[in-house]
Amino acid sequence: MVVHTDYLFFNTKKRQEFVRITDEIASIVKTSGVKEGMVLVSAMHITSGVFVNDWEEGLIEDFQVWLEKLAPSGLDYQHHQTGEDNADAHLKRTIMGHQVMLPITDRTLDLGPWEQVFYAEFVGRRKKRAIDKVVGL
């Protein structure tokens, strides 16, 4: 059994931004040498997430509008009494999910034709990271 660990770092220009990371994860899987197994990709911050969906700019815009509707910024959240202003980011990342597990078959990410992996930032413009943990044979 092989266990291989790596980290991806992010520092987005915008407060809210989705970053495609499929190729970076595929590269980590290759480095791990794992032929059959899976890789956990998990945001290490509580105002960002990791999800699998379509790589289409219109849909990415739809996600942003939708998340703002379901979990609006600027409300009078209890969390803001601590001096924070990002309660909505905690809620938004909850809807998107904060981690995924990707299957590895024959040294390759075993994804469907349209599956792409994204890091979802909701409070950017600072250094953040996601862990990649590969397990397998």
Next chain:
Amino acid sequence: MVVHTDYLFFNTKKRQEFVRITDEIASIVKTSGVKEGMVLVSAMHITSGVFVNDWEEGLIEDFQVWLEKLAPSGLDYQHHQTGEDNADAHLKRTIMGHQVMLPITDRTLDLGPWEQVFYAEFVGRRKKRAIDKVVGL
């Protein structure tokens, strides 16, 4: 360590449909020979999901109504400028989740008494699949 891979195929009659797959996954686990470990069950399409919840027809209807409320079809989504009409399916599957990891203890899915696994289709009437990746001893 054992890693065993299989795929489940779907072609639902309705556009939106929840299909119970607990028994199919249990069967794949048996075939794998894994005694202790876990199995990843993950939709390979971005308009379908996999989730664990109750096997009760009324609740399944409640889920459908609720998802339509949170992520309505028929809105003027940006994604539809590509010719697609299924942006809501991408959002709905995000709420339900696109994958689960099920524990295996003593060669059996170690689920609570009411836990059932479902494949959630939001753009059906075509061939789709989910991957099953069993890891363990």
Next chain:
Amino acid sequence: MVVHTDYLFFNTKKRQEFVRITDEIASIVKTSGVKEGMVLVSAMHITSGVFVNDWEEGLIEDFQVWLEKLAPSGLDYQHHQTGEDNADAHLKRTIMGHQVMLPITDRTLDLGPWEQVFYAEFVGRRKKRAIDKVVGL
């Protein structure tokens, strides 16, 4: 490869309550002896969840208010024709997620500085449990 299984039990005083379980999981990881790997933490009931977010009382209150808005209790759900009154709990746990996978590096949960793990109860005042499945080297 090591696979180690344990269970956490809950019996909350309130119907709806979030219980921090980071330390309990860290303890199970230590007992497992796993140096490098991951641990699955998964609710075994369909009206509770497991999630990672901030340990801040104001935000926890925000989550409760938000969930009640997205998935209200007291509506005329189909599920209630079975005699149940908890359809909203099934929906709320779906938003929060019912399981997480936590990375283990150097015998320790490899979490970001603010990541805390919670068991989310939506129909409490009865005995419930979550499974912990550690895999690794």
